[in-house]
Amino acid sequence: MEKKIICFGEIMLRLAAPGYLRFSQANEFVATYCGGEANVAVSLANFGMDAEFVTRLPKNDISDACLRSLHKNGVNTKNVIFGGERLGLYYLETGAVTRPGKVIYDREHSSFSEINPGMIDWKNILRNADWFHWTGITPAISEGAAEACLEAIEVAQKMGLIISTDLNYRKTLWKYGKTAAEVMPKLVEKSDIILGNEEDAETIFGIKPEGFDATKTLGNVNGNEFYSVCEKLMAKFPNAKKIIITLRGSFNANHNTWAGVLFNGKQLLKSPTYDITHIVNRVGGGDSFMGGLIYGLLTYPNEDQKALNFATAASCLKHTIYGDFNLSTVTEVERLMSGDGSGRVNR
Template identity: 30%
Template sequence: MGSNPLDRTGLYALVRRERGVSEHGKRHQRSDWNRRNYSSYIVDGGPWLNILCFGEPLIRLATTGYERLEDAHILEVTYGGGETVVAASLASQGENVAFASKVSANRLGTNSLMMLARCGVDTSRVLRSNERMGLYYSERGRSIRPSIVTYDRSGTAMAMASHTDFDWDQMLNGVDLLFFSGVTPAISEEMYEACKEGLYACRGRGIHVVCDLNYRSTMLEPSVAFERMHQLLPNIDELIASEDDILSISSANISKNEMFDYCLTKFRGLFLDYPLRSACFIVRQSDRYDFGSFRGALLTQNGEYFSKTQRAAITDLSSSGSIFAASMVHAQCCKWDPQFCIDYATMASAYKATLAGDLCFATETELASLLADTAQPSIRQ
């Protein structure tokens, strides 16, 4: 691990013990059910990995029920942000996770870090400053009305940070895998430079780099976003995306029936154009009755793998793409068979859509059990 391994003390260690992970970062023995139902998919147990997520925590202000923002009298306060959601999900699935960022030194910033710590995420690599926290307003859609997210993140601690604030030698000490999303290099030119420096540092250390495309049209024009990703992709090992990312950048008008094949064609092109080890995406579609279908694809150097189509009643689609990304990272850290990896991550995305809010604390056991062929009780007690 190195001289400054991920923290194993205090609340972080307690949460990890409760989630079935030893002080040395190894899983405790899986239950008989787990070994019986999906151990056959494990290709190689491999060493446990230490994951660093680099991004910006945000305050999430959400209307209650299905209210529009204009009609709201109460806003629920929670925390989110792509990398934040991924870090919390990875920790819930049993991974060793640390978070790196620059966050406001006020009470809201502290509370966002406390939320991550409660999940078992190490926040010792987070810098603090006097700038504000970023936030976003979320209203859930219903039937023909789409969900809407409104961002307010100018002048935040990350937006005002310099790329020189981040000491990658120290931040990457003991790290095996770096995760970030396309949102982070879109925050500012300085954060774009910080991401480039981080990726170069990872390449020199042999650290695996995973990027969730996570494109936000309100932050960058498609041409600028594409150019930045074009510069970053040569140092990225694995690319993850959703249908929204692919459609936003391409500005294509694609029917629902053509969506999966269109995304597959685009990702095949990316896989040929850049030195990616793997690439995966998920296509999420919902009808006017708030019922959705979820299907994923994983492209590797050894072949292509397609998930079963999962269907679920939708409560909130937000962050279902981030949960897909987190679960794919976890599955590949476990060195499971590629087919099981994409099935597992797709199921996780569908599972998240049944939950309100951005965060999902589902465990590996919960998600894998949903893929079992055996019947499950309607009420577990």
């Protein structure tokens, strides 16, 4: 029986300066739709999974276009609710070589930021689902969003769903008077699968590998350094079955290394490391990893190494795709997993 995954969060309109133009140079912006949890849902749908995205949108033509973009990619949106006045935005300036990229959020007073507990019938929505996914972006947006997310997590836990989270710390979003360290533990403690990057655990929970500095990796990140981080996170959140850390080494904005580690309480598994030399778009890379991980854990039960390898390869391919959505197929991911990274034309 096909597994059903529910993803909950905000979807936004992304306005990107074309190519490598700076904001000050751009006379037009390229419009696409995006959001951490929506990106995960699109990945899963592209892999053939039953993926549903739940959010709150204003009732207007822009929201209709947004929903069509999700439908086009096979995502179910039947339980989206409507209210409020505006869709959140973010502006993107793509970095190049030594110049980093920039993201400017414009999501205050968005429809989703004004969501509150009781607006969504979670018992009905989660009734036939197997998995619930949320990220640390949602509780950062507003207190109401944090409470609505907790409400969903508590219902999902009572109904026996697998719960996953991507810690996804965004410092510019935590503006409503509470910190991530105050809000996140109550939500994370109910999650079965916890994903973070090399900085999330330190920023939110004060857990870091000894002597590690993300700005001084010189393109190489040693996965073994994160064994203690995984152990401490699992000790702090004993409900967790697996802790996963993505490892990004940055030579420059166009050249990164990419890998991941997975701790299942017994051993630390390491993925292959990919050397991504000509990045097309790195935004959404972590979300594509999460989508690949959920697919891998559901498709390869009891094969954590294969699930981790699938997630890493899927995310590697996402770096070659414009926009936030990962449009890679299972066949393409498996081909890269097998060692075929030649990029030869398939005829």
